[in-house]
Amino acid sequence: MKNLLVKCLLLLPFTLWAQSTTYNVSSYKEEGTKAPNTHYIGEAWLNRIVSADEDLNYNITKATFKANSTLDWHKHATPQVLIVVDGQAYYQERGNPAIILKEGDVVTCAKNTEHWHSSTKDQDVTYLAIYGGGQPTTWTEVLTQEYYDQVAQSLEE
Numbered sequence: 753m754k755n756l757l758v759k760c761l762l763l764l765p766f767t768l769w770a771q772s773t774t775y776n777v778s779s780y781k782e783e784g785t786k787a788p789n790t791h792y793i794g795e796a797w798l799n800r801i802v803s804a805d806e807d808l809n810y811n812i813t814k815a816t817f818k819a820n821s822t823l824d825w826h827k828h829a830t831p832q833v834l835i836v837v838d839g840q841a842y843y844q845e846r847g848n849p850a851i852i853l854k855e856g857d858v859v860t861c862a863k864n865t866e867h868w869h870s871s872t873k874d875q876d877v878t879y880l881a882i883y884g885g886g887q888p889t890t891w892t893e894v895l896t897q898e899y900y901d902q903v904a905q906s907l908e909e
Contacts, residue, residue, distance in 0.1 A: 778802070780814045780837075780880065791891050793900065794821020794871070804885020811885050816878040817841075822870030822900050825893040830884025832861045834869060839877035842903055843869045850903045853877075868895050873904040 784799025795818040802812040810830075814837075817823075825846070834843070836857045843859055844850035846866040853859060853869075861867050863884075871877040 780812075782814075783816065784814060791824045791826070791889075792817075792822060792870075793895070793897055794818055796821055796823075801880070809885050811881075811883055813881045813883075814878065815881060816876065817871040818876050819871050819874055820900075822895055823868050824891055824895045825866055825868050826889050826891045827864050827866045828861070828883050828889055829887040830863050832881060832883040834859050834861070835880040835882070837878050837880060840872040840875045841869055841877040841879060842872055842900075842907065843867070844903065850907060852907055853879075866892050870895075870900065872907075873901075 778799075778801050780799065780801050782799050784797045787796040787798050797816045799814040800811065801814055802808065802810070804811050822842070834841075834853070836853045836855050838855055840855070841853040842850050843853050844867060845861065852872065869879075
């Protein structure tokens with residue numbers, strides 16, 4: 753019994769230390785907050801899951817766009833990875849044809865490559881965006897509803 757008591761007393765500081773550790777836990781399942789109507793058409797929600805800091809030099813943001821919603825043309829100073837977790841998206845890099853991305857698809861956009869991405873005309877999309885920290889997105893051109901509609905029509909054929 754005495755040995756058990758001594759062992760408990762020796763282990764107590766480790767138990768207290770382990771229980772006092774705090775974790776930064778977030779969930780990609782949370783919808784996030786409605787994005788202000790800047791640099792996009794339609795409805796969008798953003799959930800910043802991981803934010804870059806001095807130790808971790810990238811961000812992970814969950815974005816949900818309602819059907820018929822799109823971002824403007826933009827570029828990033830670092831590569832960007834998009835992981836479609838639900839729905840379908842349009843994706844296009846300047847000078848290349850637009851494509852449809854489906855749930856499970858992953859696309860990498862090279863740094864400083866002008867591009868846009870969106871939900872499709874008829875389906876919402878949710879994706880995880882992974883991109884470097886430090887420099888903000890550079891918005892380059894408004895993507896008009898007319899252009900979006902042309903892309904949607906061409907991809908339906």
